[in-house]
Every structure is written in C-alpha cells, then in structure tokens.
Amino acid sequence: MKKYDAIVVGAGNGGLSSACRIAKAGRKVLLIEQHNLPGGVASSFRRGRFEFETALHELAAIGTPEKRGDIYKLVNEDYGVDIKWLPIPDLFRSIHMDDDGHVIRDFTMPKGRKAFTDKMEEYAPGNREAMSKFFELFDECEKALDYIGKSGGNPDSKVLRSDYPNFLKVGAYAPMDVLKALKFTPDAIRIMGTYWSYMAVDMYRLSSIFYLMMVGSLVDGGAFIPEHTSHEMVLGLLERFHDFSGESWFNVKAEEILFEGDRACGVRTDHGTVYSDHIVWNGNPSMAMANCIPAEVIPERELKLANARKFSARMSVVYVGLNKTAQELGIKDYNIFISPGLDTADEYKRVGKMDKIRSTAALCYNIVNPKIGPEGTCQMSFTMAYSKDVWGDVDVDEYVDLKNEKAYEILRLYEKATGCTLIPYIEEIAVATPWTFCRYNMCPEGGVYGYEASEWDNCMARMMSIANDNKIKGVKFTGASGPRGDGYSESLITGSMMGGMVLGEIAREEKEGK
Amino acid sequence: MSLNIKIGMIAPLDMIKFAKMPKVREERIAATPAKPLPKTYASNAKAEIYHPRRQNVVIDAINDNVPGVKEIVLKAKDGRLAPFRAGQYISIGIRIGDVKTCRSYSISSAPELAKEGIYKIAVKEDPSGFVSPYIHKEWKVGQELTISSPEGFLYYEPLRDCRKVLALAGGIGITPFMAMAHAVASGREDCDLTVIFGARTADAIPYKNELDELAAACDKVHVVYVLSDEEKEGYEHGFISAELIKKYGGDDYSVFMCGPQAMYKFLECETAKLGLDQKHVRRELFGTIKAPWECPGYPTDSRGKTYKCTVKQCGEVYELEASADESLLAAIERAGIAAPSRCRSGECGWCRSKLKSGTVYIPEVTDGRRFSDIQYGYIHPCASFPTSDVVIDVPAEYLF
Numbered sequence: 001m002k003k004y005d006a007i008v009v010g011a012g013n014g015g016l017s018s019a020c021r022i023a024k025a026g027r028k029v030l031l032i033e034q035h036n037l038p039g040g041v042a043s044s045f046r047r048g049r050f051e052f053e054t055a056l057h058e059l060a061a062i063g064t065p066e067k068r069g070d071i072y073k074l075v076n077e078d079y080g081v082d083i084k085w086l087p088i089p090d091l092f093r094s095i096h097m098d099d100d101g102h103v104i105r106d107f108t109m110p111k112g113r114k115a116f117t118d119k120m121e122e123y124a125p126g127n128r129e130a131m132s133k134f135f136e137l138f139d140e141c142e143k144a145l146d147y148i149g150k151s152g153g154n155p156d157s158k159v160l161r162s163d164y165p166n167f168l169k170v171g172a173y174a175p176m177d178v179l180k181a182l183k184f185t186p187d188a189i190r191i192m193g194t195y196w197s198y199m200a201v202d203m204y205r206l207s208s209i210f211y212l213m214m215v216g217s218l219v220d221g222g223a224f225i226p227e228h229t230s231h232e233m234v235l236g237l238l239e240r241f242h243d244f245s246g247e248s249w250f251n252v253k254a255e256e257i258l259f260e261g262d263r264a265c266g267v268r269t270d271h272g273t274v275y276s277d278h279i280v281w282n283g284n285p286s287m288a289m290a291n292c293i294p295a296e297v298i299p300e301r302e303l304k305l306a307n308a309r310k311f312s313a314r315m316s317v318v319y320v321g322l323n324k325t326a327q328e329l330g331i332k333d334y335n336i337f338i339s340p341g342l343d344t345a346d347e348y349k350r351v352g353k354m355d356k357i358r359s360t361a362a363l364c365y366n367i368v369n370p371k372i373g374p375e376g377t378c379q380m381s382f383t384m385a386y387s388k389d390v391w392g393d394v395d396v397d398e399y400v401d402l403k404n405e406k407a408y409e410i411l412r413l414y415e416k417a418t419g420c421t422l423i424p425y426i427e428e429i430a431v432a433t434p435w436t437f438c439r440y441n442m443c444p445e446g447g448v449y450g451y452e453a454s455e456w457d458n459c460m461a462r463m464m465s466i467a468n469d470n471k472i473k474g475v476k477f478t479g480a481s482g483p484r485g486d487g488y489s490e491s492l493i494t495g496s497m498m499g500g501m502v503l504g505e506i507a508r509e510e511k512e513g514k
Numbered sequence: 515m516s517l518n519i520k521i522g523m524i525a526p527l528d529m530i531k532f533a534k535m536p537k538v539r540e541e542r543i544a545a546t547p548a549k550p551l552p553k554t555y556a557s558n559a560k561a562e563i564y565h566p567r568r569q570n571v572v573i574d575a576i577n578d579n580v581p582g583v584k585e586i587v588l589k590a591k592d593g594r595l596a597p598f599r600a601g602q603y604i605s606i607g608i609r610i611g612d613v614k615t616c617r618s619y620s621i622s623s624a625p626e627l628a629k630e631g632i633y634k635i636a637v638k639e640d641p642s643g644f645v646s647p648y649i650h651k652e653w654k655v656g657q658e659l660t661i662s663s664p665e666g667f668l669y670y671e672p673l674r675d676c677r678k679v680l681a682l683a684g685g686i687g688i689t690p691f692m693a694m695a696h697a698v699a700s701g702r703e704d705c706d707l708t709v710i711f712g713a714r715t716a717d718a719i720p721y722k723n724e725l726d727e728l729a730a731a732c733d734k735v736h737v738v739y740v741l742s743d744e745e746k747e748g749y750e751h752g753f754i755s756a757e758l759i760k761k762y763g764g765d766d767y768s769v770f771m772c773g774p775q776a777m778y779k780f781l782e783c784e785t786a787k788l789g790l791d792q793k794h795v796r797r798e799l800f801g802t803i804k805a806p807w808e809c810p811g812y813p814t815d816s817r818g819k820t821y822k823c824t825v826k827q828c829g830e831v832y833e834l835e836a837s838a839d840e841s842l843l844a845a846i847e848r849a850g851i852a853a854p855s856r857c858r859s860g861e862c863g864w865c866r867s868k869l870k871s872g873t874v875y876i877p878e879v880t881d882g883r884r885f886s887d888i889q890y891g892y893i894h895p896c897a898s899f900p901t902s903d904v905v906i907d908v909p910a911e912y913l914f
C-alpha cells in the first residue's frame with residue numbers, strides 16, 4: 001500500500017502552491033491532476049503559429065528589486081521558481097460606451113501614487129484629498145494585515161484599536177461606503193470602481209479591505225505578467241515540486257475521498273487507490289461534497305455553508321491571433337476595460353443575462369511582450385464574466401453558433417470603442433465559454449473564481465473564520481474557493497497557507513504519536 | 515494619526531461591526547438549510563455532452579466504398595454522440611494483442627447525425643500499416659469501441675475564413691470535406707465550398723457518388739476531380755496546382771487541405787506561388803512521420819539504432835527498447851503501455867510527456883510544443899525519435 005504524507009488533488013495555482021509548500025518541508029506528496037497539464041486555468045494553448053495565454057491578465061505583488069512583493073517572495077524566492085516578470089506600462093485604460101455605441105468616457109490610469117492622483121484630478125477634479133486619504137488608509141490596512149499575519153491570526157485587539165483604528169472602522173464595510181466616506185466625487189468613484197470586474201462582485205458587496213489592498217498594491221507596485229504565459233509559471237512550480245521529491249500523476253481523476261471513520265485516509269482515482277491522512281483538494285468544495293465525499297462524514301455546518309454560498313464569475317474568453325502588428329492595427333494599450341460605465345451593481349445585473357455583450361476586459365499581449373508571437377503578428381484576448389449560469393440554458397447543437405455570435409459582438413465592441421479594425425486580420429480564433437472551463441477545470445457552472453466573496457462571506461470574514469472552516473477531517477480546500485478568494489496571487493497564497501496548515505497538523509499528530 | 519474615518523454615525527460601532535463579522539457569518543450559515551448539494555449544474559451537464567471524456571459506440575454497419583476503403587458507421591451505445599464541427603476527427607482506442615494504441619479518423623457524415631447517435635468514418639487500408647489492415651480484417655458489426663470526443667481545427671470559421679472555401683483533398687483526405695459538404699448542403703454552415711479532389715483514376719475516388727449528389731442538390735457545393743493517371747472528359751488532369759487553385763478560387767478564398775504528407779509538401783510550393791496569407795491556407799494535421807531520416811537535421815548516425823527507454827507512469831516503471839527509426843510513442847505502445855495520444859502528429863499535445871534524461875530528434879514540421887515545454891524538457895512522444903537512452907515520464911490514458 002502506497003502511503004503519502006499528503007495527497008493534493010488538482011494542479012491549479014492553489015494545488016501547486018500547497019503541493020510545493022508541503023513537499024518543500026520534506027514531506028512525501030502526491031499531486032493528482034485530471035488534465036494532462038498543470039495549471040488549471042493558468043495555462044496556454046497552441047493554435048497555428050500562436051501560443052495563447054489562457055487566463056492571466058495581470059498579477060500584483062511582484063514589486064521591484066528594492067521592495068519585493070509577496071508573490072515574488074513566494075514564487076521566486078520561497079519556492080525558487082526561475083521566472084521573469086514583465087511590467088505592464090499603465091494600470092489600465094477604461095472606455096465607457098452607451099447602448100448606442102458612443103464613447104462617453106475614455107481614461108487611462110498610470111501606476112504610482114502621484115501619477116495616479118494627477119490623472120484622477122484631470123478626469124475628475126476635486127479628489128486630491130480623497131486620493132491621499134485613500135492611500136493613507138491603504139497603508140494602514142496593509143500594516144494591519146501584516147500585524148494580524150505575524151500574530152498568527154491571533155491579534156491583540158488593544159493593539160488593533162490603538163494602531164489600526166481606521167482598518168477596524170472600514171473592515172466591515174464595502175468599497176462604496178469607504179469611497180463615499182472619503183468624499184470621492186461620483187466621477188472619481190466610477191474610475192476607482194474599474195477593477196470590480198476582477199473580483200466579479202459589485203462595489204456594494206465586496207470587502208473594502210480586499211478592494212483597498214488590490215487597488216493600492218497595483219497603484220504602488222504596478223502589474224506584471226510572466227514572459228512566457230502562465231504555462232511557464234506553473235511548469236516552474238511543478239519543476240520545483242519535483243525537485244522537492246514530489247510525485248505527480250496527470251490524466252488521473254480523483255473519484256472519491258476515502259474515510260476511516262470520519263477521518264480521510266485516501267483517494268480512489270480512475271488509476272487506482274492512493275493513501276494519505278491529509279488530502280488537499282483544489283477542486284470546488286460543493287462539487288467535492290456532492291460527488292466525492294460520503295454524506296455521513298460531512299458536518300452539517302459545512303453543508304449549510306455550501307448551500308449558503310453563490311458561485312462567482314463564469315468566464316468566457318475570445319482569443320485571437322492577428323496577422324498584423326499591434327502598431328499596424330493602432331493598438332497602444334495592454335488592457336482596456338470596456339463597459340457601459342454604469343453603477344457597478346447595475347453592471348453586475350446586466351452580466352447575469354445573455355444580452356448583447358457590452359463589457360469586456362481586452363488585452364493585447366504584444367504591448368507588454370513584443371516577442372510573444374511570430375513577427376508581423378499580434379495576439380489578443382477578450383474576457384467576459386457572467387454573474388449567473390446563463391450558458392446553462394444553451395442547446396448543445398446551437399452552441400457553436402452562439403459562441404461565434406458572442407465573439408463577433410465582443411470584437412465589434414472593441415472595434416467601436418477604439419476605432420481599431422481587427423476582424424479582417426484574424427488568423428486564429430478560439431472561443432472559450434463557461435463550458436470550456438467546466439471541461440478543463442471541472443468547476444461548477446464554469447465559475448473559475450470560486451464562491452462570491454461578498455457581504456457575509458467576503459474575504460475578510462473568511463479570513464477571520466479560518467479556524468471554523470475546513471471541518472471535514474483530513475481534508476483542506478485550496479484555491480479560489482479559499483479564504484482569500486479568486487485571483488492568481490490569492491490562490492497561490494491560499495495554497496501556501498493551506499499547505500502550512502497541513503504541515504502543522506502533521507507535526508502535531510507526530511508529536512501526539514498518531 | 516490624521517486619518518479618522520467614520521462611516522456609520524458612531525465610529526466605535528463600526529469597530530464592533532468588524533469584530534462581529536465571523537459571528538454574522540456563522541449566523542448566516544446556521545440559518546441556511548442543509549440540503550443535499552446538486553451533483554452537477556446546467557453548464558457542467560451540457561459541457562459533458564459537448565466534450566465527453568470518452569464515448570462508447572457500436573459498429574452499426576461496415577460498407578464497402580472504393581477498393582481498399584471501408585466506410586464504418588458508428589452508433590452511440592445509448593443516446594446521442596457529441597456534436598462536432600464539420601472537419602473534426604475522433605480518436606479510436608484500439609487493442610491489437612497486448613498493444614493499446616489509437617488512430618484518428620475524420621468524421622465524414624453530416625453533423626446533424628450526431629444527434630441521432632451516428633458518426634461515419636472511412637478507413638483506407640495501408641498495407642504496410644499496423645492498425646488499418648487490422649480494422650479491415652477484424653472489425654465486425656456489433657463490436658464495441660471507445661472513442662474520444664471530437665478533436666481538431668480543420669473547420670470553417672466564419673470570423674476567420676473567406677466565404678469561399680477551396681477544399682483540396684487527396685485520396686482518403688476527402689473525409690473531413692464530406693462532413694463539410696453535408697453541413698453546407700443542409701444550411702448548417704454558410705460558406706461556398708469547392709472540393710478539388712485529387713485521385714489517380716476515376717474509379718479510385720472514394721465517396722464520389724455521394725459527393726456528386728450533394729453538389730447536384732446544393733448550389734453552394736461544387737466538386738472538381740483531378741486525375742493524375744488518367745485523362746477523361748469532365749475531369750481535370752494532372753495534380754492540384756497553383757493554376758487550378760486560381761482557376762476555381764477567383765479572388766478571395768481560403769484553402770483547406772487534407773491528404774497524404776507528399777501532397778502537403780507539393781501544395782506548400784503551389785500555394786506559395788499564389789502569395790496567399792497564412793490565414794487563408796489551412797491544412798489538416800501532418801500525420802505520423804514514418805521516415806524521420808528524411809527530415810532535415812536528423813542525426814544520421816542514430817538511424818537503425820536501438821536504445822533503452824525507461825518509462826515512468828503513475829508510480830510504475832517500465833523498461834523497454836526503442837528504435838531510433840520509430841516514434842517513442844510507438845515504442846511505448848509496443849511494450850503494452852497505454853499512453854495518451856490523439857493526433858499522433860506532434861500538434862495536439864495530448865501525448866505531452868517529460869523527458870527526464872536522454873535526447874530525442876524532433877522534426878520541425880511536427881513540433882507543436884509550447885514555448886515553456888521546450889524550456890523545461892517536455893516532448894510530444896508521437897513526434898519524437900530517440901537518439902540516446904531515454905527516461906520519460908508519461909501521463910495516464912483513459913481511452914482504454
């Protein structure tokens with residue numbers, strides 16, 4: 001009988017990070033993945049002479065050689081992955097278009113506090129003081145989280161109250177409340193809300209702290225992508241996992257977690273059974289509980305929690321390889337958020353229907369990485385997130401036509417917003433819908449962001465409830481469904497955290513002589 | 515501290531609100547019913563129909579076509595088969611003795627038939643081959659097979675291709691275009707399809723009657739036969755050439771091609787003469803390279819040599835011999851190991867494996883690897899030929 005110290009099911013960002021964390025500590029780890037590639041959504045694929053990034057728009061927390069960010073520290077330094085990060089010049093461009101296709105607002109925000117504030121002043125005058133307070137608040141929140149982290153999740157409330165009072169005061173609120181309290185003007189709030197789509201929850205229901213951390217760290221440190229797509233990063237992680245003596249099985253599907261009493265003891269796969277007392281599951285917890293974990297070992301609270309939650313953004317992405325350069329096509333921006341520019345709660349509602357597409361996050365990789373593809377070409381992607389399972393109603397025999405219709409709408413939206421012509425130059429096109437993510441990543445409804453991190457279940461509330469969650473004995477969930485929610489950085493850090501918890505349990509059990 | 519944020523009326527209450535977040539969360543959880551969770555969701559169920567991991571079919575009929583070609587009708591064991599785009603192929607898992615291998619065949623029937631649980635394929639016997647003679651000899655009506663979900667990218671894409679499509683077919687390479695002709699004729703696909711079909715003689719043209727009927731019934735399907743070994747009224751004579759493509763293409767057209775490797779090599783020169791953009795020239799997968807020594811850069815002193823190959827797969831280790839003249843995938847399969855593969859042309863990446871040590875030769879024409887795969891030493895064994903002893907880590911295969 002093969003027994004491992006830990007079995008990690010799923011080699012997405014969260015799974016890889018957990019696997020590295022545990023294996024690096026000298027424990028024997030088996031990593032199982034149903035696909036033949038590591039990475040989950042973090043991958044790449046070839047079409048003709050192009051290689052497309054599947055998912056990543058940008059990563060924060062890389063930092064500079066003087067001040068390294070958390071992701072650089074984790075991936076490059078701690079795990080030791082050799083990977084070059086390319087900086088994204090501007091933070092973003094955002095174009096708001098009305099329903100008749102007229103541009104109503106068009107703004108480009110740079111990185112750096114001063115540049116960002118100056119630009120804000122240009123587009124939305126009268127927000128200098130609000131901006132400065134915003135950064136002050138961000139600094140305080142960053143320090144507070146650092147303190148909480150260092151306290152091992154057990155902060156002294158007196159210290160919190162004396163040193164981080166504003167952190168405590170905004171902590172229970174949504175970004176909208178905070179921005180209003182800081183007296184941002186409505187125009188400025190629109191600009192500040194641009195990133196909501198990365199979290200897929202409107203500005204009324206997010207955790208203000210996570211929102212502040214995201215915007216603040218992007219403005220401060222800028223954003224990055226790996227030189228050779230996400231595939232490079234995940235291969236680097238897998239390589240290091242192997243260096244740490246980890247074992248990986250690909251094309252192997254975990255079918256059931258086995259239990260001895262109410263404690264996990266192994267995994268039955270379509271390639272045999274493997275044993276361990278510690279299972280880290282990178283798949284979605286609701287799917288796991290419904291299909292892979294016997295009902296009698298699931299505590300009622302875990303079942304209730306899963307029932308209470310909503311899945312987050314269901315993705316659709318159009319990838320195109322064009323046979324002209326970005327320059328020839330007149331494309332200057334790496335990322336453009338195109339949207340109607342409505343209140344984010346209204347936008348959230350709009351993307352809960354199969355309406356004509358009005359919003360997308362459009363990328364042109366060559367702006368950041370001129371060498372990414374063959375000479376004379378450029379490659380782009382257009383992402384659209386749905387707030388409901390609207391693709392679930394589509395007839396399988398009409399799927400391709402609808403996919404093409406949507407791809408056409410998204411490309412036309414971009415063409416209208418920017419005045420650049422793309423369609424005649426398409427050499428390769430691939431369209432991923434929520435079904436595609438169901439297929440490759442087995443995520444419910446094609447939602448790659450885990451659960452909606454909103455209101456009662458926002459990231460701050462999850463972080464503060466870590467000790468209550470993960471109550472199926474011997475099973476930990478890692479990835480976007482975890483306490484820090486969606487995103488590469490978040491899943492990687494959650495992965496490390498969950499790996500750390502497993503190591504803690506193993507050490508404790510060893511001490512207790514189990 | 516200058517910053518003093520107040521959101522609620524009384525700031526200290528905000529702090530209490532913060533501290534109570536976990537409690538609020540627990541209350542919310544406690545107030546939710548503990549219903550059993552759904553086993554699947556609408557999109558997941560649809561994706562499962564659209565992209566099944568594998569499909570079980572029964573051979574429903576075996577029909578003789580031209581000599582050396584058999585049409586095989588596959589029927590779902592129950593219900594429907596996955597929809598496909600006209601031009602896609604399936605891979606069929608095949609056991610011959612201890613060998614578990616697979617071969618790809620383009621679906622030649624109308625996409626609409628998938629709904630009724632039917633795919634048709636046509637298999638040409640390659641007398642020097644391993645699987646096709648076996649299929650011709652051994653496959654019987656009623657036999658069960660496991661097949662992949664539809665794969666491949668040789669299909670009409672309205673956002674990319676010209677509305678006029680010239681389909682250049684060589685021999686059994688007509689199969690994807692049969693499906694396309696059906697799709698155009700039924701109105702499923704909205705393009706103008708001209709099949710330019712190269713064959714040796716008029717009586718060696720598979721599917722000729724069916725194709726002629728489709729062309730007669732639909733003004734958007736045209737067919738031109740090009741005979742190399744025979745001159746005949748109503749047929750073009752010679753090979754499919756640049757002039758012929760120009761003649762039937764007019765000004766704006768996309769070229770699709772499917773046929774033997776020699777045809778691709780020939781047509782590459784012909785389409786180059788026409789100065790077409792790469793986006794307007796699309797070919798089917800190249801197929802397995804059987805004479806790597808004919809490819810540029812082959813290390814000639816490896817030819818004819820046999821090397822030791824160590825295969826690691828999901829905790830098992832196998833030792834086998836691998837000839838430099840044959841793909842590593844074939845060597846692995848000869849040893850009775852079920853290894854993943856689909857296109858067997860180096861392009862789809864399904865067989866992607868890690869070369870732990872040793873060296874291989876990879877012909878450039880079938881090197882479809884990702885950039886970082888090359889960096890980290892991954893290879894596609896279907897298109898890699900050993901040039902030293904090798905150790906390779908291979909994923910599992912689930913078609914068997």
Ligand SMILES: Cc1cc2nc3c(=O)[nH]c(=O)nc-3n(C[C@H](O)[C@H](O)[C@H](O)COP(=O)(O)OP(=O)(O)OC[C@H]3O[C@@H](n4cnc5c(N)ncnc54)[C@H](O)[C@@H]3O)c2cc1C
Pocket residue numbers: 603613615617618619620621635636637638639640642643644645646647666686689690798799800801802840841844845847848857858859
């Ligand atoms: C996308 C695509 C679509 C296709 N569509 C069609 C179609 O519609 N109709 C059609 O007829 N063909 C089609 N083909 C070709 C088809 O897949 C096969 O290549 C063809 O039938 C020849 O197969 P074969 O086994 O006879 O010969 P091959 O497999 O090509 O030749 C023999 C091979 O078997 C290996 N081998 C020999 N002995 C052994 C052994 N003991 N164990 C393991 N390996 C061994 C050899 O190394 C060699 O690679 C298509 C191919 C592709 C890629």
Ligand code: FES
Pocket residue numbers: 854855856857858859860861862863864865866882894895896897
């Ligand atoms: S089987 Fe497609 S690349 Fe090898």
